[in-house]
Structures are given as C-alpha cells and as structure tokens.
Amino acid sequence: MRRRRNSGLGWTILVFVAMVVGLLFIASKWLNVPLSESVQAVAPMASAVIPAPASPARTDPIVVTATPAAGQPQTIVVVPNNPPPPSPMLVANDYVLAWSEKRYSDMYALLSNASRSAIDEKKFVARYTAIYDAATVQEIKITPGAPQMLALPNTGRLPVEVTFRTVRLGDIKEANTIPLTYEDGRWGVVWSPSLILKDLSGDNLVRMVPVNPQRGSILDRKGRPLAVQAYVIQVGVIPGDIKNEAAVLKAVSDYTKVPQADIKAKYSKAEPDWFVPIKDFPITQEADARSKLDQVDGVMLRHVAVRSYPNGDLAAHIVGYVSKITAEDLAKLGAKGYNADDYVGRDGIEAWAEADLAGQRGGKLSIVTPQGDLVKVVAEKPVKRGNDVYVSIDIDIQRKAEQVLGTQAGSIVVLDPRDNSILAMATSPRFDPNKFVTGYSDAEWDKILKDEKHPLLNRPVMSAYATGSIFKVITFTAAMEKLGYKADTQVNCAGQWQIPGTSIFLKDWKPEGHGILPFTQAITESCNAPFYDIGYKLNAMDPMILPSWARNFGLGEKTGVVGVQEVAGILPDPAWKLRVIGQSWFPGDAVNLAIGQGFFQATALQMADVYGILATKGLVRTPVLVQRVNTVEGQLVKAYAADEKGKLPAQQATLAALHEGMLRTGSTPQGTGYYAFQGFRTPMASKTGSAENQNPEAHAWFAGYAPADAPEVVIVVMLEGGGAGGTVAAPKARQMMDFLFPNTPPTPTPAKKP
Numbered sequence: 001m002r003r004r005r006n007s008g009l010g011w012t013i014l015v016f017v018a019m020v021v022g023l024l025f026i027a028s029k030w031l032n033v034p035l036s037e038s039v040q041a042v043a044p045m046a047s048a049v050i051p052a053p054a055s056p057a058r059t060d061p062i063v064v065t066a067t068p069a070a071g072q073p074q075t076i077v078v079v080p081n082n083p084p085p086p087s088p089m090l091v092a093n094d095y096v097l098a099w100s101e102k103r104y105s106d107m108y109a110l111l112s113n114a115s116r117s118a119i120d121e122k123k124f125v126a127r128y129t130a131i132y133d134a135a136t137v138q139e140i141k142i143t144p145g146a147p148q149m150l151a152l153p154n155t156g157r158l159p160v161e162v163t164f165r166t167v168r169l170g171d172i173k174e175a176n177t178i179p180l181t182y183e184d185g186r187w188g189v190v191w192s193p194s195l196i197l198k199d200l201s202g203d204n205l206v207r208m209v210p211v212n213p214q215r216g217s218i219l220d221r222k223g224r225p226l227a228v229q230a231y232v233i234q235v236g237v238i239p240g241d242i243k244n245e246a247a248v249l250k251a252v253s254d255y256t257k258v259p260q261a262d263i264k265a266k267y268s269k270a271e272p273d274w275f276v277p278i279k280d281f282p283i284t285q286e287a288d289a290r291s292k293l294d295q296v297d298g299v300m301l302r303h304v305a306v307r308s309y310p311n312g313d314l315a316a317h318i319v320g321y322v323s324k325i326t327a328e329d330l331a332k333l334g335a336k337g338y339n340a341d342d343y344v345g346r347d348g349i350e351a352w353a354e355a356d357l358a359g360q361r362g363g364k365l366s367i368v369t370p371q372g373d374l375v376k377v378v379a380e381k382p383v384k385r386g387n388d389v390y391v392s393i394d395i396d397i398q399r400k401a402e403q404v405l406g407t408q409a410g411s412i413v414v415l416d417p418r419d420n421s422i423l424a425m426a427t428s429p430r431f432d433p434n435k436f437v438t439g440y441s442d443a444e445w446d447k448i449l450k451d452e453k454h455p456l457l458n459r460p461v462m463s464a465y466a467t468g469s470i471f472k473v474i475t476f477t478a479a480m481e482k483l484g485y486k487a488d489t490q491v492n493c494a495g496q497w498q499i500p501g502t503s504i505f506l507k508d509w510k511p512e513g514h515g516i517l518p519f520t521q522a523i524t525e526s527c528n529a530p531f532y533d534i535g536y537k538l539n540a541m542d543p544m545i546l547p548s549w550a551r552n553f554g555l556g557e558k559t560g561v562v563g564v565q566e567v568a569g570i571l572p573d574p575a576w577k578l579r580v581i582g583q584s585w586f587p588g589d590a591v592n593l594a595i596g597q598g599f600f601q602a603t604a605l606q607m608a609d610v611y612g613i614l615a616t617k618g619l620v621r622t623p624v625l626v627q628r629v630n631t632v633e634g635q636l637v638k639a640y641a642a643d644e645k646g647k648l649p650a651q652q653a654t655l656a657a658l659h660e661g662m663l664r665t666g667s668t669p670q671g672t673g674y675y676a677f678q679g680f681r682t683p684m685a686s687k688t689g690s691a692e693n694q695n696p697e698a699h700a701w702f703a704g705y706a707p708a709d710a711p712e713v714v715i716v717v718m719l720e721g722g723g724a725g726g727t728v729a730a731p732k733a734r735q736m737m738d739f740l741f742p743n744t745p746p747t748p749t750p751a752k753k754p
Contacts, residue, residue, distance in 0.1 A: 088180040089147055091187040092158040095178060100140045104128045112181050112188030119191070131196055134208040135365050135379075136167035136337050154182035167337035168210060168363045169379040174198045199367055199376045206378075207366050210339055213359030215307060216386030218319055218349050220395045221421075221627060226319045227350065230308030232280040232438060233289055233301055237263070240272030242298030251296045252278055255289065257441060275300060280438050306437050307343060307350075313430040315398050317458035318391065318564060318625070320348020321433035337361040346436070348458075349389055349626070352563045356629050356637070359386030387637055390627045391563065392421035400739045401426035404732050409453050410700075410719040411460040411604035412736065417615040417711045420642040421624040422561075425605065429455040461559075461566035464601035465718065468691030468725065469526045469672075470703045471550075471596025473614060473658055476523055478549040479534045480654040482541065487657035489519040493527035499536065499588060506532055506591065509690065509724075523661030526672045526688060528595055535594025539587050546593055547573035552620075552648055553610045555602055560622035562640055569606055572599035596691060608716040611703045614662075614685070615711035617655055618648035659685055663708055666730075673702065676730035682741040683708035686733075688725035695721035702729035706737060713740055 091110055098106040104125040108116065132140075145159035157179045164172040176198045179190040193200040200206060218227035235256055242248050249260040256263075256279040267276040281289060286301070293299045307322045322343040325333065329344055338344070338361075345351040345358075362383035367375040401412040405428040414424040431448065440448070448455055457463060479485040493514035496505045508514070508528045522530045538545045550556060556571025570576075572593060574585035581599075592598025602610075605623060613620055621642035629637040648655075662685035664670070666677030672688040686704025693699055700722035705711040715733055722728040 087147075088156040088158075088182070088187040091189065092144070092147065092156075092178055092180060095189050096142050096144055096158070096160065100142045102128075102132070102140065107189075110189050111191045112183060114181075114183075115189065115191035124191075127193075128196060131206045132164075134206065135164065135169065135172075136208075136335075137164045138167055138335060139165040141165065156180045156187075166379075167335060168208075168361050169365055169381045172365070172379045197367065197378060199378070203370050204375055205368050205370060207368050208363060209366070210337070210361065210363040211383050212342065212361055213383035214305065214385045215322075216353075216357040216359065216632070217388045218353075218357070219388060219390050220398075221390065221392050221423075222394065223390070224395050225310055226315055226391070226395070227307060227309055227433075229305050230310075231283050231303045232306045233283055233286040234277050234280050234304040235289060235293060236275045236277040236300050236302065237267045237298055238273065238275055238300055239267045239270050239298070241300075244297065248296055248298045251293060252299060255292055275302070277304075280304065280306060282434070282438060307433075308437070309433045311395070311399075312434065313432045314395065314402065315393060315425075316348075316430050316433050317427050318348055318393060318425055319433065320350035320352075321346050321436040322350055323436045343437070347456075347565075349391060349563050353387075353389045353626075353629070356387040356389060360384035385632050388630050388632065390630065392423065392624050392627050393425065394423050397424040397740070398426060400424070401736060402428065402430070404735045408719050408722060409459070410717070410722065411463070412718075412732070413460050413604045413608040413714075413716045414736065414740075415608050415612050415623060415714040417612045417705060417714050419624065420609075420612055420621045421627070422605075423713070425460045425625070427457070427459040429453050431455045458564060459718075459720075460604040461561065461564055462603070464567055464569035464603050464606075465699050465720070466598070466600060466691035466693055467596040467602050467607055468689030468698065468701055469528075469595060470607060470611075470687045470689035470701045470716075470725075471600065471602075472523060472526065472531050472594075472689075473610070473662070473687060474550050474553055474555075475531050475534050475546065475594045476519070476658050476661070477648075477650050477654055478538055478546055479519075480657065481549075481650055482545055483534065483537055485519050485534075487518065487520050487653075487660065490516050491519055491522050491530035491533075493517050493522055493525065494529045497529040497532040499532075499591060504588070520657050520661035521664070521670070523658065523687065524664040524668065524671045526665075531594045532591050535591040536587055538594075539590030543574050543585055543590060546590060547571055550593075550600075552650075553613055554620060554645070555606060555610070559603075559605055559609050560643060561605065561625050562622075563626040566605065567603060569603055570599055570601040596689060604716050604718045607701070607703055607718075608714055611687075611705055611716065612714045613648055614655065614658065615705035615714050617652065618650060620645040620648055659708070662686055662704065666704070672726040673704075673730045673733075676726065676734045677737075680734065680737060680741075681743055682706050682737070684737065686730075688730055690724045690726075693721070697721045697723045698725075700725045700727075700729035702733040704733065706741065713737075 095107055095110045098110070105121060108121045108124045141163040143161040145161070147156060147158050149156045157177050159175070159177050162174045162176055166172060174197070176195065178195065180187050181190050193202070197206065214229050217225055219225055235252065237248065237252065249263055252258070252263055253260045258278055263278055266278065270276050289301055293301060309316070309319065323346050325338055325340065325342045325344050330338060330340065333344065345354040350357065360383060362381040364380045365378040367378060369375060397414055401414065401424040405412055405426055407428065409428055412424060412426040413422065415421065416423055435444070494508065495511045495513035496507045498505050506528065510527070514525050514527045517525065517527070519530070535546060550571050556568060558566050558568045572589060577583055577585050577589065577599070589598055593600050609623055621644055624640060624642050626640045628639045631637060663683065665686045665688065666673035666680065666684055668674060673686050677684065684704050684706035685708045686702065689701035690698040691701065700719040702717040702725050703715070705714045715736055717729040717733045719729055
C-alpha cells in the first residue's frame with residue numbers, strides 16, 4: 001500500500017522559507033545590503049520551492065502564498081521583483097580604509113570595471129607606491145564627508161579630507177572626491193590619477209626634489225673646527241651627452257680607477273639629462289681633473305658640498321667619519337627622509353650625534369608635464385641646518401698627545417679633574433676620515449683591514465689591558481681600610497714572595513729587593529711583595545673585598561662617557577671566573593689582581609677616571625667628552641656635565657697617605673718615575689706600571705695628576721708592548737707635562753725603571 005505523503009511538513013517548509021526571504025528583504029533595506037547577497041545563503045533551499053520565472057522580467061511585486069496546515073493561519077509574503085541598487089557607502093568605506101592603510105591591491109579590487117580595464121593592477125600599485133615613497137609619505141589620514149547621490153542614475157560620490165603625513169614635507173592636506181558608479185550589479189570607484197594627488201591628471205608626473213641641509217659642525221672646546229662642510233670636485237657622466245661611449249668609459253675609468261663595467265652600470269638606467277656621479281676628489285685636484293676630462297663629451301665636473309675634516313687624522317677616533325648610506329641603513333633611516341645618495345655618521349661623534357648634526361631635511365613636491373613643465377607645487381618645506389656639537393678636547397693638547405705617541409701603538413688620555421672633562425684622548429695608529437668621503441681604493445682599504453695595529457680602533461676606550469702596578473693604588477686603599485695598614489706600617493719589599501702553602505714564588509722587578517719600607521714608600525718604589533701579601537690576606541678575609549674596592553673606583557663597568565663607544569674591561573671575582581672560565585677562584589687570582597695582573601683588564605680612560613677620583617679626594621664621576629649642542633645661531637640645545645656617581649668610601653687619611661707615596665714617585669731618586677721627572681718644577685703625584693702580557697715586552701703605563709695639591713690635569717699614558725713604565729711611558733708623560741706646564745727644563749734621558 002502506498003504511504004501517504006506528509007503534505008503538512010512541506011507547507012511548513014514553504015512558509016518558513018517565505019518568511020526568511022521577507023525578513024531578509026526588510027533587513028536589506030535597513031542595512032543597505034543587496035537582497036541578492038542576503039538570500040545567497042538560503043538560495044539552495046528556496047530554489048526547491050520557488051522556481052525562477054521563465055517569463056520576461058517583471059517590475060510588479062511577487063506575492064508568495066502558502067496554504068497552512070490544519071489549524072494554522074495563512075501566510076502571505078510580498079517580495080519586490082526589482083529592488084534598487086544598494087548604497088555605495090560600503091564600497092566607499094572599504095576604499096577609504098584600504099587607502100589609509102596603503103593596501104593598493106585591495107583598492108584596485110574596488111574599482112569599477114571600466115577603471116580596471118584602463119589600468120592593470122601591477123601599474124596601479126606601482127604608481128601609488130612610487131609616488132608616495134618619493135613624497136616620503138608615512139601615514140595617510142582620511143576623513144570622509146557626507147555621501148552624495150548624483151542626478152545621473154546609479155552614480156554617487158564621497159567627499160574626503162586627506163592628510164598625507166610625510167617625513168620631508170610635513171603634513172600635506174587635500175580636499176578630494178571619490179566618484180562611484182553602479183554597474184553589473186555592483187558599486188565601484190571611478191578611478192583617475194587625481195585620486196593619488198588631487199591635481200594629478202592624464203600623463204602628468206609627480207616630481208620630488210629632496211633638499212638636504214648643511215650638516216652641523218663638530219668643534220673643540222674653543223670652537224675650532226674638527227668636522228665641517230666643504231667642497232669636493234665630483235666627476236660624473238651625463239648619458240644624453242655621450243658621443244663616444246668607449247672614450248668616456250676609458251677616460252673616466254683611467255682617472256677615477258673605477259672599473260668601466262661599474263661606471264656603465266651606474267648610468268645605464270639613468271635619464272638622458274641626469275648627472276650620474278662616479279667619484280669625488282679633493283678640491284685641490286680640480287685643475288688636474290679638468291685637464292684630463294673637460295674635453296670628453298658626456299663627462300662633467302661639478303662642485304659638491306661634502307663632509308671635511310680640516311685637521312686630517314687629528315682626533316679622528318673621537319670625531320668619527322661619514323660614509324655613503326647602505327641598504328641596511330636605509331631600512332632604518334628611510335622613514336626619516338634619508339635617500340640612497342645620503343651620507344651618514346659612522347663611529348665617534350658623527351654617529352652618536354647623527355640626529356643633531358643631520359638637521360631637518362626638506363624638499364619640493366611638484367606635478368609636472370611629461371616634458372618637465374611645472375603644473376603645480378603640491379608642497380614645499382625649507383631645510384634646517386644641523387646643530388653644532390662642541391667636544392671637550394683641546395686641539396692643541398690633542399695634537400701634542402698624538403705627536404708624543406708617534407707610531408707607537410697606544411693611548412694618551414688627559415683629563416681636567418675639576419669638571420672631569422677630557423682635554424685629549426689620543427690613539428695610535430690613526431686614519432684620515434677624509435678618505436671615507438672621497439673613497440678608499442680597494443688596495444688602501446685592504447691594507448687598513450690587514451694592518452695588525454688596527455688603525456680604526458679607538459684604543460683609549462675600546463681596548464682593555466692588564467694595567468700592572470698603576471692598579472696598586474686600589475690595593476693600597478683596601479689595605480688601609482680593611483687590614484688596618486697605616487702610612488708608616490713597615491712592609492717587607494723582598495725580591496720575591498711565596499704563596500703560602502705552595503711552592504710558587506712570585507718575583508719583584510728588582511731581584512735583590514728594596515728592604516723594609518714604610519707602606520707609602522712601597523707605592524713610591526712600586527715593590528711587589530707587600531701587594532702580593534695584601535691580595536692574599538684580603539682574599540682570606542673575603543674574596544670579594546678587593547674586587548669590590550676596584551668597583552668602588554669604577555672598574556669593571558663602562559665609564560658612562562657620552563659620544564663614543566667603550567668597553568667595560570674585566571674585573572674578575574669568584575663568580576666571574578666560574579661563569580666565564582668555568583673554574584674556581586684561587587688565592588693566586590687575588591694575588592694577581594692586587595698588582596693589576598691576571599684576568600684583570602681596563603681601558604686607559606677607566607684608569608684616568610681612577611686617578612681623577614684620587615685627584616679630587618674621592619669624587620666618583622663620569623668623564624665628559626661632549627660639552628654641548630648648539631644651534632647655528634648659538635642657542636643652547638643641550639648641555640652635558642659629569643654625572644656624580646657618589647663618593648669613594650675611603651677615609652681622607654687613606655687618600656692622604658696614598659698621595660704622599662705618589663708625590664715621591666717622580667721627585668725622589670727611589671721613585672720609579674724620577675729619571676723621567678727629575679727637575680720638573682710642578683709637584684706631581686704619579687704611579688708607573690709594567691704589565692705582563694702575550695708580547696715579549698710588558699705594556700708600559702704611567703698615571704698621575706698635577707699640580708699635586710690643586711690638580712688641573714690627570715694624565716694616563718699606555719703603550720702596547722712598550723716595556724717598563726718608568727723608562728717608556730713616564731718619559732712620554734713628561735713630554736706632555738712639559739707642554740702643559742712649560743716652566744721646566746727639557747726631559748732628561750731616563751735610566752731603566754719599571
């Protein structure tokens with residue numbers, strides 16, 4: 001028997017579908033969503049019960065009725081057959097959002113069919129990208145106005161206020177209009193170039209002319225120039241003027257030493273009227289360059305403002321240098337308006353003060369015809385010259401320090417302890433920063449990189465060494481503060497000292513020894529045995545005592561000097577040795593530290609800071625290299641001074657005893673600095689040092705301050721593998737002191753002393 005069909009269920013489904021369609025139509029009117037989109041989700045179900053009409057399109061409404069099941073009311077749903085097009089606001093809003101977020105491909109997808117047929121997506125994206133990148137647009141802010149429906153059928157527009165926030169030109173504001181059209185069942189943006197920039201039309205172009213300001217100067221404490229803007233002669237090529245390419249390539253390559261293939265690669269993609277720079281030369285070579293290149297068609301020479309270092313290699317490691325920007329630099333600095341032709345600071349003050357020295361970039365954004373005729377200036381911003389940086393060094397003292405160093409690898413640091421400013425910070429060997437502007441040849445650069453003396457290394461702050469006996473001032477202080485030593489405590493300055501419980505003997509620089517001496521005299525004569533013994537005793541009391549006192553003097557950490565990079569050196573203690581070396585701390589480690597040997601290392605600037613603390617009777621401060629930043633008009637932008645870190649936790653009696661021993665170093669025959677400083681009429685407190693290292697000869701050190709009772713100068717001399725401090729470093733210190741205090745006889749020939 002045939003089963004009876006459940007007609008009630010079928011009618012229930014039909015009624016449900018009709019109600020959904022009706023509700024969707026009502027929602028579409030409220031939400032401005034096309035009905036066709038609203039019913040997509042239920043279309044499969046609806047098609048089963050409401051077949052598509054076969055007759056021509058109707059404009060009258062479709063009435064859908066459903067016969068209810070028994071006991072149910074009849075449902076009638078009226079559905080419009082030809083609903084009006086949806087609101088254009090959905091497309092307009094999506095376009096505005098994509099524009100503000102620079103999603104150019106998403107913008108393209110919202111264009112009308114006619115607009116997309118006029119320009120393909122790749123060109124569309126490329127044009128937006130190129131124009132906004134050239135204009136240095138960082139952010140686009142768009143404020144929509146009230147949408148407008150036009151008299152023409154299915155057309156509308158959205159007024160917008162657009163703000164382009166750029167790096168070089170500031171904010172560019174435009175009132176623009178986004179036109180829209182309804183076609184093929186969808187709204188789309190009617191695109192033209194005016195939607196990139198309001199006044200851009202047709203084949204016209206956007207031209208950005210970036211203008212860089214003059215870079216600020218770097219000056220010494222008296223305002224004398226260390227780095228300034230000057231001019232070079234630049235050799236370049238104008239592609240459109242080349243008549244004989246082979247002749248141009250040969251002439252330019254022969255003069256600049258740039259390979260012909262590299263020259264051709266530089267101008268091959270340039271516009272015919274562009275000047276393509278090949279290489280810069282000092283202005284002094286202009287006559288020579290013109291005599292060889294002026295008659296070659298397509299070659300041009302011009303003056304170009306560049307960075308100049310009028311003193312050559314003087315203070316080069318402090319000043320630093322500039323060089324051509326790299327792709328890596330551009331990734332970071334492009335957002336600040338830098339471009340591929342810019343130079344940026346490298347190392348030293350040039351790098352540290354890049355933001356101040358570079359100034360405020362500017363430029364002009366214009367719309368021009370394909371022939372280059374001006375249509376409109378969209379935006380223009382003047383440049384602002386960079387600020388000037390004043391450093392604390394004195395050119396005269398710096399020059400003397402470099403002369404005294406000569407070709408010997410090493411450092412000389414001169415501080416003024418009254419404000420802890422650096423008067424000189426010399427290093428050897430050095431480099432000429434001008435070569436980074438005009439360009440090193442491959443051979444020259446290879447020579448620098450392979451030089452075992454590392455001429456690019458700023459030794460006073462970037463090289464740390466064992467210091468030898470100039471560290472003993474710290475051990476002396478710890479002994480008086482922690483072990484109860486007095487100035488007149490008698491100590492045994494024997495020729496050797498044995499580590500208790502071992503068969504290890506450590507020697508003094510004087511094999512026969514110095515005898516029994518007052519503690520202060522042990523500093524004067526720099527004997528080792530008492531300091532070995534102090535290191536051992538302090539370690540037995542607490543292995544951290546001596547490292548902690550070294551830390552009180554600022555060792556084991558960076559000095560905090562502003563303007564140059566520096567290293568912290570090494571201050572070993574039990575935790576450091578276990579972490580870095582993987583070994584336990586032994587008494588011998590403390591004994592080595594007590595005389596500035598073993599794992600301990602410090603820079604020349606750190607040791608100058610140590611002796612500055614002694615010169616000021618305990619003031620712990622950062623050294624000062626940068627004094628101030630000024631505008632070109634002389635207005636102060638920022639001032640720098642020594643940061644007060646605190647006070648050395650030592651009694652004045654301790655510092656006075658140490659001062660007494662150091663006074664005799666250069667003023668009595670027993671002192672290790674006497675043969676260099678005999679006859680020097682300005683009282684000076686000093687200490688010599690000779691530090692064993694991997695070289696056959698010791699590192700030679702000298703440290704001191706003068707005048708002893710009212711110090712104006714702290715000096716540290718360090719010579720790599722130079723030998724004994726008393727015979728090598730002390731005489732160079734004497735030359736510096738004769739220059740700084742010109743009231744003494746010439747430097748005598750020293751005898752061999754440590």
